[in-house]
Amino acid sequence: MAKLFSLHFSNSHTKESYHSQIKKIFDWIALEFGQEHRIQVIEDSSSWNIVVGYNESLRMESNFGYLGFISSNEWKNFSDFPDGNYFLYRREKEKIQIVSDYVASRSVWYYFNKDFFCFSTMQIPIVVLLNSFKFNEKIVPWFISSGTLGLNNSWDSRINLLSRNTFFEYNFLTYKSKIENIKSEFPLSTKFDFKYFLDLLSDSMSNIKLSSKKTIHLLSGGIESRLLVSYLAKPFSIPTITWGTKESEKDRNSEINIAKKISLISNLPHRTHHIFKNQGNIDEIFNEYLKYGEGRVDHVLGYIDGFGIWRGLRDSGVDFVIRGDQSFGRKTLKNEVLARKVIGCELVEDYNNLKSVFISKTLQNSDLLKKQESESLVDYSKRIGLQFRHPIVNAALSDLKLMFVEIINPLLNRRLLEYSEFIPENLSLNKKISKKINEINFKGISYAKNRDGVKVDDLLMINLKDFIYEEISKFQDQDFVDLGISPVYIRNITANINSTPPEKRGFKKLKSFIPKKLKQIFYSNNFNNLPNIRLLLRVLIILKMKERINAAIS
Known part of the structure; x- marks a missing residue:
């Protein structure tokens, strides 16, 4: 707040x-x-x-x-x-x-x-x-x-x-x-005990005192937010909210419809918020995005409604929003590059086309985020989740909202995460431990299969392409050179951005039938380029933040 x-x-x-x-x-x-x-x-x-x-x-x-x-x-x-x-x-x-x-x-x-x-x-x-x-x-x-x-x-x-x-x-x-x-209270010799973990989870939740009138639970169709229904939302009669596209309501396995089912079973009030609507003036929205988040992350699309979700919650008397971020487990992944992609800490070397963006060879302080020989992929994913996803990505996303509401992440409490370091891989893989807990209270209810039904790059093309094109064009070649970026490369992809159509619906449907293992092989063989629209957005955020900070001291 x-x-x-x-x-x-x-x-x-x-x-x-x-x-x-x-x-x-x-x-x-x-x-x-x-x-x-x-x-x-x-x-x-x-x-x-x-x-x-x-x-x-x-x-x-x-x-x-x-x-x-x-x-x-x-x-x-x-x-x-x-x-x-x-x-x-x-x-x-x-x-x-x-x-x-x-x-x-x-x-x-x-x-x-x-x-x-x-x-x-x-x-x-x-x-x-x-x-x-x-x-x-x-x-x-x-x-x-x-x-x-x-x-x-x-x-x-x-x-x-x-x-x-x-x-x-x-x-x-x-x-x-x-x-x-800060030292952990659990010694390195600790052996994981599932019953003790459940007791720790209950104890951790019991220390949180919430008012149902001032709190709302962000309920997705996923795993962890469902777990928090059992431990927080239901005991405190906290209403739930789910957001997604209006089109996704037609799909019975969408986030919105699964969340409605969970709320109904739990006897909790539920409401839906449709995203990517009422966007208003893009220039004003973009400036507000940089104002509230200091340009620390590129998730502009989540705020394309001009912070309407968060202002609406604040104006309706909501002070606290419960989220289900966690560090108990990760998905099955084929390689190190995919693990970084899922966490959101991709390196320049992970994309084929980024070598051409920079004027000279770039160095990233990335050694700590590379997989160690002794690490399994699951342990690697958990480690970079703690070292990067939570403190760099998720903290930046929370920061965007904190002028409007307080964000509560009960599954990130210290004692809970200290003990979760000892969860064995067979329970950590594919979040089996969270699913196992959910089966106690929501047996047989599936998880959302189509998490959002939209593709980020298509939405960027629809909502921000013209804005990005106009704003990037205002900068001089020297502005890109000062960043170590090739102005020739940027000018070329900017000129071509208008000729790049969103992915066709038929092709998207075809891709949905491709097995996950084949998609992972696709990435593991380095057939991976950062989309030009996303690249231009990121360059624009850097340039705009430089302007913004210089203006503050002038």
């Missing part, structure tokens, strides 16, 4: 010397968000905090606070690392500590020098504080290949991202800092 920028000094005198920069940050935030969202300044003699989307239920003071939800009353204690989905901060005299949850579900950026320590759930205010912008060239290959900023990258090369499951401490007297991983 809120975002935060926090600035801490060793003393009041130093704080006073930064008066003009503090005012500049306030003015930028007020201009950017003040018309729609409540802004609150919280300060004392040596700190200055500004909250966007403030409400009285937030637990925030000058030197202590958190965003998200926490299942502990001892969270102000420096040695307490609670369960939940959150980011928290706490200060005692000369020492300050910031803490991430197990998957870094809320991204927190920080920077420090001998004058101050600052942290924020937004990057641009930190750049405004520094009064200059040092574009991080490392993000270019990452954004082109994966549509994200990449592993631990920010738009400005000086800004740090707090890693998952860690705490960072800074001492204002000694100027020393330290960062440490």
Whole structure:
């Protein structure tokens, strides 16, 4: 429901010397968000905090606070690392500590020098504080290949991202800092026990207190959201919502129709929201997308309604949305490249056509995301899910919504995920453990087979092709060269984009009959190109974000 920028000094005198920069940050935030969202300044003699989307239920003071939800009353204690989905901060005299949850579900950026320590759930205010912008060239290959900023990258090369499951401490007297991983309560010798896992799941859910009037459960036709019906939605009588295309309602195995069936059986109110409609002015929608998410991920299509879903939920009194993101298991995959594709951390080397995009050979800080010889594909998928999918992709997607509602991901609680590290492969493969739990309460009910009924690249061609063409054409060749991208290549595919029709319906239907194993072989043999429309969208987001950040400091 809120975002935060926090600035801490060793003393009041130093704080006073930064008066003009503090005012500049306030003015930028007020201009950017003040018309729609409540802004609150919280300060004392040596700190200055500004909250966007403030409400009285937030637990925030000058030197202590958190965003998200926490299942502990001892969270102000420096040695307490609670369960939940959150980011928290706490200060005692000369020492300050910031803490991430197990998957870094809320991204927190920080920077420090001998004058101050600052942290924020937004990057641009930190750049405004520094009064200059040092574009991080490392993000270019990452954004082109994966549509994200990449592993631990920010738009400005000086800004740090707090890693998952860690705490960072800074001492204002000694100027020393330290960062440490939070230790698991389960020893490496732990043997997985299914009954204990069920008890842990129940215990984890029991710590969450929700109001049915202010909460809604995002119910898909999939696995994990169904599991949460049993443990949260049904016990608290929380209504459910499903979104999809209007056409998908004709398919009895679609997300919407399976979700309706689950809700009916569970005696829960259910509503449907049709996506990809009422899009309005594309230019305004695109600018809002960059405004609320700082261009950290390329999922523009999910917000083509101009954030109508999220504004609608907020305006109807919904404060909390339950999601079913998890890390218990992964699908059967044929190779490492496919595993990365499913997670959303594709590398430049995973696409044939990306070699031609860059002027010179590109380097990605990707060694940590490559499969180790000793790893099975399932273990590899689980690892990069924790290291990349949750803290980089999912956190960026949550960030887009957090000015409107709070996102709760109960299956990402710390103790639950710590213990899930010991789930054996036979239960982890194809999410068998979640399916096994669902069979207890929803035996015989199938999962959605046609998850959305639409193809992303076709929708991009229909909704954004003309906009992308016009906006890309406004940039000079030097703008692409500055990114290390070939302007000739970009001009060529931009010129040809209008002659690229969406995939024909008959061909799409034919592809639906191709077995998954054959599709995986197709990818494993490197017959894999990044679609031009997606490539152009990603280049455009980078260029627009550079403009946006430079404008903030001008």
